[in-house]
Amino acid sequence: MDHQQGDHGQGQHQLPGCYRHKERETGISCTRCERPICPECMISASVGYQCPECVREGSGTGHSPAANQPRTVAGGLLVSDTRLVVKILLAINVTVFVAVLAVGDDLVSRLAMIAYAIDPGTFSMVGVADGQWYRLVTSAFLHQEFWHIGFNMMALWFLGPPLEQALGRVRFITLYLLSALGGNVLTYWLMAQNVLSLGASGAIFGLFGATAVLMRRMRSDMRPIAVLLGINLVITFLPGLNIAWQAHLGGLIVGAVVAYALVHAPRQSRTAVQYGTCLAVLALLLVACVVRTSILLG
Incomplete structure (x- = not known):
């Protein structure tokens, strides 16, 4: 079971910094690109959280329609009926x-x-x-x-x-x-x-x-x-x-x-x-x- 270490004084216990805010340590990663993201950059997705760039890609900005469809953590298409x-x-x-x-x-x-x-x-x-x-x-x-x-x-x-x-x-x-x-x-x-x-x-x-x-x-x-x-x-x-x-x-x-x-x-x-x-x-x-x-x- 993963847990965060409370002691940040030693390098081996230091959490990675958010990819957009390097000074902010975080234990959460984007479910699509796996980059570390801080609470400000977390955007709730169907499973876990995604970073702003992955959400922007899934929303259709500047890409073809096929590539712009939102994807799951495994790369599958998001669907409304999950059963x-x-x-x-x-x-x-x-x-x-x-x-x-x-x-x-x-x-x-x-x-x-x-x-x-x-x-x-x-x-x-x-x-x-x-x-x-x-x-x-x-x-x-x-x-x-x-x-x-x-x-x-x-x-x-x-x-x-x-x-x-x-x-x-x-x-x-x-x-x-x-x-x-x-x-x-x-x-x-x-x-x-x-x-x-x-x-x-x-x-x-x-x-x-x-x-x-x-x-x-x-x-x-x-x-x-x-x-x-x-x-x-x-x-x-x-x-x-x-x-x-x-x-x-x-x-x-x-x-x-x-x-x-x-x-x-x-x-x-x-x-x-x-x-x-x-x-x-x-x-x-x-x-x-x-x-x-x-x-x-x-």
Whole structure:
């Protein structure tokens, strides 16, 4: 947790000076350009504070319309509805859940995550290793119990909007899907190959990791998210609950890594760093899947 040192008599504890008023020490930085700004130069933005120059650039003074649109800390476009993607994801999950209630276990067996096993109904091999790669994604939108979808959707509703606002819609959905995939890839590696796994928990834990990274970036109080994440991790590893801890851990790691790249990418090469990191994470996950498949088939 960041805090300001009260002793300014020693150089190593001295705070930087405002970029416009060098004599004024400050611990606050502009969320866009990261230059230190004093209270006089702070302009409240959707997330944190911005300096006068960044606000002026976002207002349309002397630049093309495309470049003048206000941007978030991650470079995404500011939007009025910060729950649009969250609502779409929630609707997909609820729709699939209703379909499961209507159709039954057959839909679950077709869409859930499973590595490689014999289908007791047809006595044929099924699973990701058998070429059903779609299970790595479809299982992340699949729930069977009311408590399971209720917990995950509640977490999505509360964790999603701040991230969608701070990252922008495209970056947010990328983070969500990569976290879901990361959770299922680790499940593919570490869970018994004939055990079904389903649920959005991998993606949700990715949002937990991303929230922690964003709060650290904004110099916010880390205690609330640390306590919440700690409680959920303890529950994850409690014996007897049959929770796929592999999905939780994989989603958490991928979410934190992707979020770090999104909010810490240097402004001059922001897009290249962000796209490059997301593509590198995706490539690593796909390679891991290929290797695991070769092991199971071998």
